[in-house]
Amino acid sequence: MSKRITDFILRDVSNKNESKKAAVATRLCCLIMLLYTCLFMGISFVGGSTSGGIIVAAMAIGYIFSMSTTYGKDTRLANVTFNIVTIIGIIASVIWYGWNSGIQHFLFVLVVYNILFVRMSMVLQIVSTIGVCAVRFILYFYCRYNSPIFILNENMVVSIQVISTMLVFMALMTSGIIYAIENQETEVKLIRYNKELEKIASTDPLTQLWNRYRLLQFVENYLKTYKDGICSVCLCDIDFFKKVNDTYGHEAGDRVLQEVGKVFMSEMVKQGAVARWGGEEFLIFFTDRNGDDAYTKLESIRSKIKKIVVPFDSKEIKITMTFGLVEYDYTIDLDKNIKVADDRLYKGKQNGRDQIVY
Numbered sequence: 363m364s365k366r367i368t369d370f371i372l373r374d375v376s377n378k379n380e381s382k383k384a385a386v387a388t389r390l391c392c393l394i395m396l397l398y399t400c401l402f403m404g405i406s407f408v409g410g411s412t413s414g415g416i417i418v419a420a421m422a423i424g425y426i427f428s429m430s431t432t433y434g435k436d437t438r439l440a441n442v443t444f445n446i447v448t449i450i451g452i453i454a455s456v457i458w459y460g461w462n463s464g465i466q467h468f469l470f471v472l473v474v475y476n477i478l479f480v481r482m483s484m485v486l487q488i489v490s491t492i493g494v495c496a497v498r499f500i501l502y503f504y505c506r507y508n509s510p511i512f513i514l515n516e517n518m519v520v521s522i523q524v525i526s527t528m529l530v531f532m533a534l535m536t537s538g539i540i541y542a543i544e545n546q547e548t549e550v551k552l553i554r555y556n557k558e559l560e561k562i563a564s565t566d567p568l569t570q571l572w573n574r575y576r577l578l579q580f581v582e583n584y585l586k587t588y589k590d591g592i593c594s595v596c597l598c599d600i601d602f603f604k605k606v607n608d609t610y611g612h613e614a615g616d617r618v619l620q621e622v623g624k625v626f627m628s629e630m631v632k633q634g635a636v637a638r639w640g641g642e643e644f645l646i647f648f649t650d651r652n653g654d655d656a657y658t659k660l661e662s663i664r665s666k667i668k669k670i671v672v673p674f675d676s677k678e679i680k681i682t683m684t685f686g687l688v689e690y691d692y693t694i695d696l697d698k699n700i701k702v703a704d705d706r707l708y709k710g711k712q713n714g715r716d717q718i719v720y
Contacts, residue, residue, distance in 0.1 A: 376435050383544045384479040385432040387537055388440045391475055392429040394533045395448070395468070396422055401525050402455075402465070405518055414458045414512050421451035441480045445490075448472050449497060456501045460510030462519045464526035469498050471533040478541045566638040568616055569623030574645070577637035581647050581696060588649075590692065593634070594656035596646040597703040598685040601715040603642035606679060614674045615642075618681055621670050629663050645700070653689030653720055660685050660718050668716065682716035 371393075375385045399422040406415035424447030431440040448468060455465045476482075476490050514522065564576030572580070584593065600606075600622060607615040619642065626636045626644065634649040648656040664683060672679040686707030690699055706719040713719075 385437050387479045387540045388432050390536050392425040395425045398529045417454045458511045461505040464523045467530045469494050474537050569638050571623050572637040580635045592652050593690045594648040595699050595703050596687045597707045600642040601682045657720050684710040684715045685718040687720040
């Protein structure tokens with residue numbers, strides 16, 4: 363039963379261009395006002411004010427209509443109805459029962475409701491707020507110089523004041539919670555979206571490794587943070603990769619790159635960072651590893667890559683890589699360190715490939 367009620371209140375609007383948040387807020391505010399009018403009606407009838415009870419009953423009918431319209435295609439009718447019923451009902455009730463009825467406090471709820479959930483310009487929000495404030499002032503001064511049609515006894519005043527205060531705070535709290543939840547959900551979605559964009563901007567789509575731009579950011583941040591930290595740079599590429607593309611096609615070449623990327627991902631965890639530098643070339647940046655330690659790690663990587671067999675069209679493609687390694691020299695900049703690693707890579711190519719030159 364409770365699930366059905368919850369689903370009924372939280373049901374999405376039929377028009378996808380309408381705000382579910384505004385519809386739910388309207389429904390909850392209508393339910394709170396219905397609860398208030400029912401209690402007020404009961405107190406009125408018990409206290410002998412049958413005519414006043416009819417006024418409150420008319421308000422209840424208005425709120426039921428307002429709530430029902432939130433399930434249609436245009437929630438603006440619900441917003442307008444809620445405003446009209448609330449203002450007219452408050453004016454009539456205050457004139458009938460006087461300032462002690464406490465119903466005028468729901469004007470604060472109306473202000474919050476209009477600002478948070480009704481689609482209108484900033485100018486209209488200001489005008490509507492001033493209008494609601496003006497209604498409250500007019501009612502206040504009216505009550506100072508005019509007696510109510512029906513005089514509430516002390517017990518009725520206490521009961522109505524307690525009920526109105528509790529339900530006003532409930533309505534304000536409900537509106538605030540709905541608005542806060544919506545904002546938090548939007549913020550979470552925005553953070554997730556920004557992370558996805560950041561990943562797209564910094565990741566090579568084929569190998570899922572970092573791209574050149576992201577790795578350079580990482581290296582620059584590392585060198586600024588650890589100005590004399592031990593680190594090493596390696597430039598490496600796949601041997602005879604052009605031959606793979608020419609013989610088997612670019613699809614086979616892509617598979618080779620993906621398999622190499624998987625090895626780098628598994629082997630470089632907490633070792634530093636690696637990026638696809640361009641084509642079949644990769645740049646590895648080792649943090650907290652001198653040249654000898656980096657060489658040992660590269661030997662493990664080279665060995666695992668050599669064991670890769672890529673099946674393609676009933677054939678098997680084997681892979682080897684050549685590596686040029688340099689322990690980072692702080693007397694020269696990053697580009698020159700990469701140039702040293704590139705020269706050593708070229709030397710390895712000239713001397714037979716499938717090796718590490720350090």
